[in-house]
Amino acid sequence: MTISYAGEVPNGSSFGCFWRILCKWRGSVYKLVWRELLAYLTLYYTINLIYRFALNEHQQRIFEKVRQYFGAQIESIPMSFVLGFYVSLVVKRWWEQYKLLPWPDTLALFISAGIPGADETGRLMRRNIVRYAILAYVITLQRVSLRVKRRFPTWQHVVDSGLMLESERKVFEKMDGKSPMSKYWMPLVWATNIINRARKEGLITSDHIVQTLLVELSDIRRRLGALIGYDTVCVPLVYTQVVTLALYTYFVAALMGRQLLPPAPGSTSKYEPDVYFPVFTALQFCFYVGWLKVAEVLINPFGEDDDDIELNWLIDRHIKAAYMIVDEMHEEHPELLKDQYWE
Amino acid sequence: MTISYAGEVPNGSSFGCFWRILCKWRGSVYKLVWRELLAYLTLYYTINLIYRFALNEHQQRIFEKVRQYFGAQIESIPMSFVLGFYVSLVVKRWWEQYKLLPWPDTLALFISAGIPGADETGRLMRRNIVRYAILAYVITLQRVSLRVKRRFPTWQHVVDSGLMLESERKVFEKMDGKSPMSKYWMPLVWATNIINRARKEGLITSDHIVQTLLVELSDIRRRLGALIGYDTVCVPLVYTQVVTLALYTYFVAALMGRQLLPPAPGSTSKYEPDVYFPVFTALQFCFYVGWLKVAEVLINPFGEDDDDIELNWLIDRHIKAAYMIVDEMHEEHPELLKDQYWE
Amino acid sequence: MTISYAGEVPNGSSFGCFWRILCKWRGSVYKLVWRELLAYLTLYYTINLIYRFALNEHQQRIFEKVRQYFGAQIESIPMSFVLGFYVSLVVKRWWEQYKLLPWPDTLALFISAGIPGADETGRLMRRNIVRYAILAYVITLQRVSLRVKRRFPTWQHVVDSGLMLESERKVFEKMDGKSPMSKYWMPLVWATNIINRARKEGLITSDHIVQTLLVELSDIRRRLGALIGYDTVCVPLVYTQVVTLALYTYFVAALMGRQLLPPAPGSTSKYEPDVYFPVFTALQFCFYVGWLKVAEVLINPFGEDDDDIELNWLIDRHIKAAYMIVDEMHEEHPELLKDQYWE
Amino acid sequence: MTISYAGEVPNGSSFGCFWRILCKWRGSVYKLVWRELLAYLTLYYTINLIYRFALNEHQQRIFEKVRQYFGAQIESIPMSFVLGFYVSLVVKRWWEQYKLLPWPDTLALFISAGIPGADETGRLMRRNIVRYAILAYVITLQRVSLRVKRRFPTWQHVVDSGLMLESERKVFEKMDGKSPMSKYWMPLVWATNIINRARKEGLITSDHIVQTLLVELSDIRRRLGALIGYDTVCVPLVYTQVVTLALYTYFVAALMGRQLLPPAPGSTSKYEPDVYFPVFTALQFCFYVGWLKVAEVLINPFGEDDDDIELNWLIDRHIKAAYMIVDEMHEEHPELLKDQYWE
């Protein structure tokens, strides 16, 4: 589930405000980077040990030349700039996708206001319309999100959850035979038809309500369609590859160019200590790979990372809230009482 | 409360326009940074004194080598770029959250226009609807803001403030038992029901008003829902950690790499004076930590920093203004008189 | 008043297109920076002369060491990056504020279409509604803008200008006693009440017009409220301070580090000429301080800088245009004639 | 067709998450860059071999001087910054164009709700209106996209596809004779006229539906018009040229400045190994040219690149989905049944 930490840092002015954030493990940079770092250090020490123990002196001199050449050239790969722009782009898309997720509350509010009546027809219509809205939501996310796909691998699972009826499943299966395109808009068409029928049968008493409901339904459709659009048309592959390749070649080159070797026998350089752990290369690795990990985690915001959006929780919440608004709370409101400030 | 200083710098063309801004203490970078700086300098001098008095000559040589190595390597952490992008992102989110805060004035205006009548039913309906809008506002902020949570720690506090009635508190407590999700939309559903009833009883005379009111209520719901969304889904934790870690490791490395030491005995370098205070390291510290503090303060805009938004003041203002519009000023307007330019 | 120069550079392809822009004085970087530059150069030469004539040789050597140290270290303050992001933010906010300023033309158009009748009641209503819209505009700007505050320091000044009537002033003064919050929405409530009355009395013949007018009024309120929001919640103080401090410390350090001194007696460096004017330091000063001046001028777009928005002119324009639309031009249009292309 | 890879990287936290992305060929940086790289290396080795075998010693010394000069100067071309801003701009425009593509689903939904009747007139009207909407879509894309132009090179091809009738083709051909401007709005005018007629004949029973349909049609027109606007007014040519020229001159200069030559006979530099393949120049080439390729691919998002949007597929989908909504599914919805949670 998403990592919410804003509540832990209400006051930026307190001393060491962000320290507790550094100590979190779930969704943290440590959890994301440690395997990569371990692999990288293994490679680093393998090379280091080969130099120290497996090469003869002549080979060592050649190795040193190559190291020098790599060390000087790796700075010609201007990573931080392209990473900055790329991560910005991915973060922006991630947030836009989150904002696109429709909430059925508004539709439920409008339905509750527009289709009155505590009798069975009214209740049936209200419940079915919000059910269709949530069904459209689930069908879209099934396609977009691995989590939701895991929860609802087949139509039957949707039927079992109560969101789809048997008869509807048959329609879907018939349609899937005709064309493979996503059918998320079908429940919305059904919902429109119910609204139309309610108007004809006089349950809805004004055309304004019809207009408002149609506009809200079309807004839900637009959002679901846009979510599929974000899924279909990703950040161009070539952009992602350029950034990833730049990062990887940089650190592959650093494997050679940043080797900390014992000073050459006749060396007089007094400033290069024989450090056994490449502190700064490891730090740079954490920093740059961590920065790219931001993009890797967010490029698919509906996956199963710690930081991805918890869609299954949202689906359950929507079912509960929508039914509550259109059915349980329908036409109920506390008595009209004078408030405290009444004069 | 928020620091407003725009009024103090109306004229950027005047001499030294921003000087008076530098002298402010509340919400200032000094107030935010001084503890961190003090702690940092303490560490710095501890290390410095250890070098000067506790190490023997051989250890000093090693220390110098390490210093040299650290001093050369810290520049490989490209902080300013990642900080720039990160702070930009946080500032953008902060402002979006501020803009999302709904104002009940528009709703009150529409209600005042739509539900006429100075008799008790009309007044009751008008007052209850705006009260529900503000109640939804408070319930949302209770969840999002530490300040509002402090003011209204329990439902009873909300009841005491007059925003909620006893009977409503019971409904909320019953609902809390059923599901832990936020119930900010419940008062809005009640408001819808009152509007519906007013239409049925003929107080509202046109469907246009109903439509306008419903759209406005759904806009308030959308904004409150989005505020909760911003609170739940923060800037990804890994991004915050990468930036914070980069900053901290930079300054930890600078503790070694920027030590100002007495010149080595045989040194001939005439340009490194024996400075006793690390002026530029301290300045850099203020600068970078201050820059990050911008993000730390704004990442939770509803906390208790000097610069956070004063929600409690806003709540009081909304109660007063909304009641004034729908009740006191209702259907009153100054006599229609000819203005000065009438011909 | 605002400096409009787009008309002077219609053709970017012409030779030296921007030269004439460099020669403008009003609102120019020269006008904004010359005092600061003069003060800076005075300090620079004071230090320079102290070095040359007041210090003995030993002190001069120390001075040179400090200069060297400062000269090497000032580059560690990465100003251009933080300035770039900060100025971007301020420019964005400046333009958003300008776009938020409401124009009463649309409201006047709707009123003219919706409230017909050349008799006195119709005219009175139309004129009063637009007067109230402009009054709300002025009350808001009184709070936000120094210029408008200077023009209308008290309610009495507003009354004298003809925008407010005596009776309305009394209401405002009574309300000011009750609560100090801004009352910009009160005239809009009155306008709503007039619209309501016009509907009841049958002047407005359709609910669509009422809806359209209410939505437009609420849009004006939203814009005015947002303008006050921009005024209350500025760019966080700490951000402004960090940028300003970075700039100032940079140039204070440059006072030492960029001193151009005569070559030391035994120096053999043949490349450092004894320049008497610090050309590049002065250029850098103009450049960076000018860049910050962009932010200083725009952070309060309603002040009295050359480049600030001329609100008083706008107020006069709005009064004239609004009355013209709702009164003079009401229901008048040139005869319906066949145009030139009629076949 | 567009390369969708989001589904392959659901979990950024897994080890080596982006590796599989690096291995894709379609739409990859390798596929885009390999010809350019091959050409570049050919040039590089030609020069290298000329130096080694065709020049005499004196010419070699001159060559080395030129190489030195070029090598030192090429860094004065600050490519990464301008590339970053330029690619950002192109990516933004690409995404805006994708989002502008209208989807006929909403219109179909509204039509299905607004024009009832299973008789022939109703069906004819509904089918014709959505056909006109898709026809406007195709006419616009014909102008904007090479792919769609290939599919529909003449009006006759559109007629053959069933989107246009013979009689309509004649109108278009007559109009083309009168004025060469794009006629994408003509089918939308026809659709409006059909809606008008349906209202007059009483098929549409409320003015709200007419309003909703007109607004939706005008939204489609706005989007199609904006797409043509994006096509007509590209990123300014001079911007594209500046970026491309900077890149090309950089690598032309690198052809000389980055030549890896055998050490000069008397050279003592022990650090420049005689590398036979210019590893880092090739990497830089891939990196920068790949970065520019992002812009080259996206500057015309409706072309025939691997990563361009598959418009023909969209057209087919729209035809199917729209007819399905307005005709097959019209007024059909599964029986109103009690759902699983009914109490």
Place this chain on the structure above:
Amino acid sequence: MTISYAGEVPNGSSFGCFWRILCKWRGSVYKLVWRELLAYLTLYYTINLIYRFALNEHQQRIFEKVRQYFGAQIESIPMSFVLGFYVSLVVKRWWEQYKLLPWPDTLALFISAGIPGADETGRLMRRNIVRYAILAYVITLQRVSLRVKRRFPTWQHVVDSGLMLESERKVFEKMDGKSPMSKYWMPLVWATNIINRARKEGLITSDHIVQTLLVELSDIRRRLGALIGYDTVCVPLVYTQVVTLALYTYFVAALMGRQLLPPAPGSTSKYEPDVYFPVFTALQFCFYVGWLKVAEVLINPFGEDDDDIELNWLIDRHIKAAYMIVDEMHEEHPELLKDQYWE
């Protein structure tokens, strides 16, 4: 007219995709920069020749010192960063202005739907309303664009073009006497009055149409008003000056600092060849000045540059299209026929 080249680069994946773009002349960087470059090189060679032939040896030594000093210091002007932000801002404003240009098609569509009748009154009203919309468009652009001003220097020219009638010209001239403000909204008020009259006389049969038309007219007014706003309130002058000055001082300093001189007699530097053409300075000049030219061309998007928007063509197109929609095509649509897929 605008340079459209997107059609020439449909496939970014083809070899050398952008080469053909480099060969364009109209609107190219060559055409924009060649005069500046020529002037610059003339100055460069003048100084170069003075050094070589007019100075004695002592003066040459001083010259070399100054050159050295300038060469070392010019890098302290961080141009690329401020240019990047500035050009981004100008490009954003340019595109926003283009998007603000209203298109009368939507209005014409609504009018055609709302005001039926093939008799003279209906036709007169329809034609007059769209004429007024286009007249408002022309009056606005007259003020904003040099091109349109050239085409319509006086009211009489507008009358001659058939957009304005004699009687209307008189009203405008009378109003111009009263107040100098822009009167672009006057034709829109007339249009509103005609709509009102059409409603009263029963030509428009529903209030929904009136509402839709009023909202569309107010949208046109908003766009035209915003265009004037962009013209009045430019990018702050000080920003433009700072960027331009930075660029100019950089290249003035480069005139000295980048002089390529023959090696000093006793010099042993073997790496500075005596190049007779300052290749890289010229390239840098093209690059940076070309980058600024992007801003110079776009800061006034309605001027007469190759890349500016062709407003006169747009005006003609709007006249034709709008009359066609409201008159020729009015109530005409091809017969309702069964399409190909009818079952």
